[in-house]
Amino acid sequence: xxxxxxxxxxxxxxxxxxxxxxxxxxxxxxxxxxxxxxxxxxxxxxxxxxxxxxxxxxxxxxxxxxxxxxxxxxxxxxxxxxxxxxxxxxxxxxxxxxxxxxxxxxxxxxxxxxxxxxxxxxxxxxxxxxxxxxxxxxxxxxxxxxxxxxxxxxxxxxxxxxxxxxxxxxxxxxxxxxxxxxxxxxxxxxxxxxxxxxxxxxxxxxxxxxxxxxxxxxxxx
Amino acid sequence: xxxxxxxxxxxxxxxxxxxxxxxxxxxxxxxxxxxxxxxxxxxxxxxxxxxxxxxxxxxxxxxxxxxxxxxxxxxxxxxxxxxxxxxxxxxxxxxxxxxxxxxxxxxxxxxxxxxxxxxxxxxxxxxxxxxxxxxxxxxxxxxxxxxxxxxxxxxxxxxxxxxxxxxxxxxxxxxxxxxxxxxxxxxxxxxxxxxxxxxxxxxxxxxxxxxxxxxxxxxxxxxxxxxx
Numbered sequence: 001x002x003x004x005x006x007x008x009x010x011x012x013x014x015x016x017x018x019x020x021x022x023x024x025x026x027x028x029x030x031x032x033x034x035x036x037x038x039x040x041x042x043x044x045x046x047x048x049x050x051x052x053x054x055x056x057x058x059x060x061x062x063x064x065x066x067x068x069x070x071x072x073x074x075x076x077x078x079x080x081x082x083x084x085x086x087x088x089x090x091x092x093x094x095x096x097x098x099x100x101x102x103x104x105x106x107x108x109x110x111x112x113x114x115x116x117x118x119x120x121x122x123x124x125x126x127x128x129x130x131x132x133x134x135x136x137x138x139x140x141x142x143x144x145x146x147x148x149x150x151x152x153x154x155x156x157x158x159x160x161x162x163x164x165x166x167x168x169x170x171x172x173x174x175x176x177x178x179x180x181x182x183x184x185x186x187x188x189x190x191x192x193x194x195x196x197x198x199x200x201x202x203x204x205x206x207x208x209x210x211x212x213x214x215x216x217x218x219x220x221x
Numbered sequence: 222x223x224x225x226x227x228x229x230x231x232x233x234x235x236x237x238x239x240x241x242x243x244x245x246x247x248x249x250x251x252x253x254x255x256x257x258x259x260x261x262x263x264x265x266x267x268x269x270x271x272x273x274x275x276x277x278x279x280x281x282x283x284x285x286x287x288x289x290x291x292x293x294x295x296x297x298x299x300x301x302x303x304x305x306x307x308x309x310x311x312x313x314x315x316x317x318x319x320x321x322x323x324x325x326x327x328x329x330x331x332x333x334x335x336x337x338x339x340x341x342x343x344x345x346x347x348x349x350x351x352x353x354x355x356x357x358x359x360x361x362x363x364x365x366x367x368x369x370x371x372x373x374x375x376x377x378x379x380x381x382x383x384x385x386x387x388x389x390x391x392x393x394x395x396x397x398x399x400x401x402x403x404x405x406x407x408x409x410x411x412x413x414x415x416x417x418x419x420x421x422x423x424x425x426x427x428x429x430x431x432x433x434x435x436x437x438x439x440x441x442x443x444x445x446x447x448x449x
Contacts, residue, residue, distance in 0.1 A: 048357050077359040087350035090372060099368075100358035151359065 001026040001155070001186055002047060007056030009042050009210075016042045017053070017210045026154075029178065029187040029202030038207040040190045044157045047188060048081035077104065080153040084160040084190075086144030088132040093119070093143050096132050100151045118146035121176055123169055137164045145173060156180060158189040174199065224422075231423035232430055242403070242412070242424070247431050250408040253321050253399075254389040257328025258336075261384045265333040266377060269340025274366065287341065290334035295327075295393030302327045303397050319400035324408070327394030332384030339383050343376025344369070375447050382439055389435060 002024040009017040017039040024030060024047075032040050045051040046058070052067035059065065060075060080100070088096050097115045106114070119127055122142040127135075135143060141164050148156055158177070162170040178200050180187050188205075191197065197204050206213040235243055272283055304310050306318040306326075317323045351372050355365040370377065392410040399406030401415055409428045417425040 045353075050353055050356060073359070073361045076356055079357070080359075081353075081357040083350065083354075085350075087348055087354045089351075089354070089368065099355075099360075103355075103359040103361075103364055147358065 001061060003059040003062075004046075004053075005057045005059070007046075007053045007058065009039070009046060009051070010054040015210055017046070017207075019043075019056070019210075019212055022205070022212055024186065024188065026186055027181045027184050029181045029200055030189070030205050031197040031200060031202050032188055032190045032205045032207065033192070033197065034207035034213075039210040040207055041159055042210075043207065044081060044159055044188065044190065047155065048079050048157050049075040050081065078153060079155040079157065080148040080151050081157040082144055082148045082159065082161050084163055086141060086147075088135070088140050088143060091132060092128065093124070093130050093132055093135070094128040096143055097128075097147045097150050100147065104151075114150050115146075118150035119143075121149055122146045123172060138166055138169065141165055142169065142173070145176075149176070152183075153185065155186045155188070158187065160190050160192065162193075178202075228423045228426050232427035235424060235427040236430060240424075240427070243427055243431065245404050246407050246409045246412040246428055247435075249321065249406065250389055250410070250432075251435070253324045253328060253395070253408065254385055256321075256325040257332055257388045258381060258385040260325070260329045261332035261336050261388075262381045264329070265336025265384065266340050266380070268333075269337040269342075269380065270344060270366070270370065272337070273341045273344025274369075284341070287334055287338050291338055293331075293334075295331060295391040296397065298327050298330045299394040299397030302330065302394070306398065318398065319402060319406060321399065321406055323398035324395050324406060327398045328388040328391075331391060331394060332388050335387050336380045336384040339380030340377055343373040343380065346376065347373045375443070378443060378446065382443055385439065386436060390432065 002022075004019050004022040006021075007017065007019045008015060032043065034040050042051070046053055049065070049072050057064055060078075065075065089099060094115055097118055098111045101111045101114060115128060116125075119125055122145050124139065124142055124146065127139070127143070132140070132143060141161065145161060156177075161177070162173060165173065174196075177187060177189065181202075187202070189196075189200070189202075268287075272280065272287070277283075302323065303318065305312045306315070306323055307313055308318075317326070347369060351369050352365045355368040360368060390410065392414055395401070395406070395408045395411045396414065399408065399411065401407050401411040407415075409432050413425040413428045413432075416422075416428075
C-alpha cells in the first residue's frame with residue numbers, strides 16, 4: 001500500500017524522520033511506538049499526505065506521490081488522520097460527522113444513516129443534534145472517531161485515539177479499531193500503552209530518533 | 222453641573238422630537254459609514270485572509286504597511302483624497318468633492334486597513350488544527366479555507382464592525398471631503414463639531430448620544446450573533 005524509500009523530513013537542521021525503507025501493507029493494523037520526539041506524529045502527517053517529506057519518495061499503491069504536481073486531495077480522500085486532541089468544528093455533532101461526506105458530495109439523504117451508524121459505533125447514539133463545543137473531552141474524541149469512521153477510508157491514521165477516553169469506551173473502541181483491517185481498512189495507530197500492540201494483534205513499528213528501529217511481523221492474524 | 226444636566230435634558234428632547242437636523246445628520250452618517258464599510262470589507266477581508274494564509278517574501282513588510290495604514294490620521298486621508306477630487310486634481314472632473322460619495326471614498330481608505338488587520342489577526346489567532354482537520358476529512362483547498370473562514374466568522378465580523386466604528390466616529394474626512402453641508406453631507410460628527418463651536422451644546426450632545434447608541438446597538442448585534 002505505502003512504500004517509503006530513502007525518506008527524510010527535516011525542520012531546519014533537525015532531522016525529524018530518516019527512513020531508509022518502510023512498507024505498510026493493505027488491510028493490516030500497525031502500532032507505532034517510540035519516545036516523545038521520535039517522529040511518530042511527523043510520520044503520520046506524511047502518511048496522511050498533509051506534509052511532504054524533505055527528501056525521498058513515497059509510493060501509494062505503487063504510484064509515486066508527486067507532492068508538487070499531483071492532486072493531493074485525491075490521496076487525502078483515501079486517508080483519514082485522527083489527532084490525539086481533535087478539532088471539532090462549530091455546529092452540531094451531525095455537522096462534524098457529516099463534514100467529510102459533504103466534502104465528497106454525498107447527498108444529504110445518504111449522509112444521515114451513515115452519520116447515525118458511525119455515532120452508534122462509537123457509543124454516542126442520540127448525540128447528533130448536540131453542540132460539538134459543549135461535549136466533554138472523551139465525547140469529543142469519540143465524535144472525531146465517528147467522523148473518521150463515517151468516511152470508511154482506505155487508511156485510518158490514529159494518534160493516540162484512546163488517550164482521553166474512559167476505560168469502558170476505550171475497550172469498545174479498541175474492538176472497533178481491531179475489526180477495521182478485516183473490512184479492508186489499514187490502520188496505523190500511535191500508542192504509548194505498552195499492552196496495546198498485543199491487544200490489537202497488529203504489527204509493530206518502533207521509531208527511535210526518527211529511524212525505524214525494528215519493524216516486526218504480525219504477532220498473529 | 223447644572224449646565225450639563227440641562228444640556229442633557231435638552232438633548233433628550235431633541236432626540237425625542239426627532240429634530241429634522243438630528244435625523245438628517247444621523248441618516249447621512251449611517252449611510253456613508255455603511256457604504257464605506259461595505260467597500261472596505263470587500264477589499265480588507267480578502268487582503269487580511271490572503272496575507273494571513275500565505276507565505277511570501279515581503280509578508281512582514283506588507284503587515285507593517287497594513288499596521289501603519291491603521292494609524293494614518295483621518296485628516297491626512299482627507300487631505301490626500303481632497304488632492305485627487307479637487308478641481309485641479311486628477312479626478313476633479315468627476316465633481317465628487319463635497320458629496321457623500323467623497324466621504325465614502327475617504328471612509329473606505331480609513332476602514333479597509335482596519336478590516337484587513339483584524340481579519341489577519343483572526344486568521345493568525347485561529348486554531349492551527351482547523352485547516353489540517355478539513356484537509357484530512359477530504360476537503361479541497363477552497364473548502365478548507367472556507368471552513369477556516371466559517372470558524373473565525375465572528376473575528377471577521379468584529380473586523381467589519383471595527384471598520385464601521387472607525388468611519389462613523391471620524392470627523393476629519395467627513396469635514397474635509399463632505400464640507401459639512403446641512404442636509405447633504407453633514408454627519409453626526411461634523412455636526413457635533415460645528416454646533417458645539419456655535420454654542421449649541423445640547424444639539425451636539427444629542428448627536429453624541431445617538432452616536433453612542435449606534436455603537437452600543439452594533440456591539441449588541443455582534444454579541445447576539447456570537448451567542449447563536
